[in-house]
Amino acid sequence: MLVEEETNKYENMATQQEDEEKALVIWSIINCPIPDGLDPCLVVPRIQTALEKSRRGRPYGPLSITAISNNLTEIPGEDVMRKLSSAGISLKHAHRVSTDMYQWARRNPPPATIMVISGHVELECLASTFSGLKNKGYRILLTYPQRDPVLASLPKHCFWETLLSDTDNNLETTTRLVFPYRLDHGTGELPWSCSVCHYDAPTFEDFTKHLKCETHAYFEWDMYASKNNVDRTNPANLQLGRSPEWDLLAKESMLYRSAIRKQRGAFAPPKRSKMWVDATTFK
Template identity: 50%
Template structure:
């Protein structure tokens, strides 16, 4: 008999662990909620990925360490729509997906979730911690497993970095390389003119200033070389995955 599987995507930035609650107890509650749905029975497998755009701040390094210790994958990102499709590609229906996020964000995903439901996946949505904690804690019977569709249990989508360990992951998130990646994402999304020094966040650190200045000069040269073309250029960073096993972030 095939093992029943479920995936949980938890936007921990929008739905942080409630004050006064133990992170591992919260995970057990999530696990129990999936089991209670009746879709994943005894001895099934559940993978949980906690997603946030500033993980070292929310939930913070201590909670990251505790979640990672029990097999929760951590992903630095501000969206996860493709994660739903990636898991669906590797786990044909009937699989179960739970999304934990704010009510508004779940509304934005309504079309995607409806499409996956039409394909035979079971969709669970959770945005109310009070409902999750309303019942008495029950003993869970499923196993927590690492999501097989993720590039690494510790992945930064901003910089496309797959870290080999939690320590490497947190080091990367505090690095100049990541700070520049965050700025690059912000500037690209908001169509910032990066040829104008007044628009750049100089002054945070000498290392970041150097990267910003190099990028600005390169863009100024490209813009002037294209004659009348005006406005900001798109991202100039290579869009590929770095494996920190061979090159650790500093």
């Protein structure tokens, strides 16, 4: 009798741990936008339903959903951003989904599930990453627009339109939504962040204000300049006179890069100084 009770105890513990499996959803909202006429608040339960169906109706433990775009104020727009935020979705200004996936996987060992919602081009670029995560024990689920080519070589997938059109209300979604911890920012579990400026916003209003400020615009340009080898030691390339915030960052960058060039004899992009990071407080 004691042996049987002990066996049942460990079986129940194993079942509970399996039901507590964590899940991450990274949603490239610019590649998979919300269709016109669909209430943004319905996106969360549709995603939860799709995830739980993939586990034959079993709920997950903590679930994190992050919507990523490099132009959130336009796609999906401020009104939709507010609705998504109120529904428990984190919002992040970023140009790619891979960083969040890597960071979350480092903090959450398998068994765990990662769903990536994006276009087929970005998903194909991450094919080797998905394969590596799958080999480590992660469940990989992919979702992309139906108009895109079928990705036969990638893990299990479904169409974005199919996920959103699922009207099955018989499945009770009990998965608990949580905000992902930001390893690169270090300010805690905040649902609004900008990877370009390394900034976590304390409120939704602060986040939208930041996305419209000159400091954010400068760091977007700075990233573009880095990718295109723009010489930022030349004042003619810095658009000086645009705003006090822009000039502060541009001149500090120019002086620092000029000093690096003199010391090394060649251009070497420097790390952002503390002043640059602090400047993101200009909202």
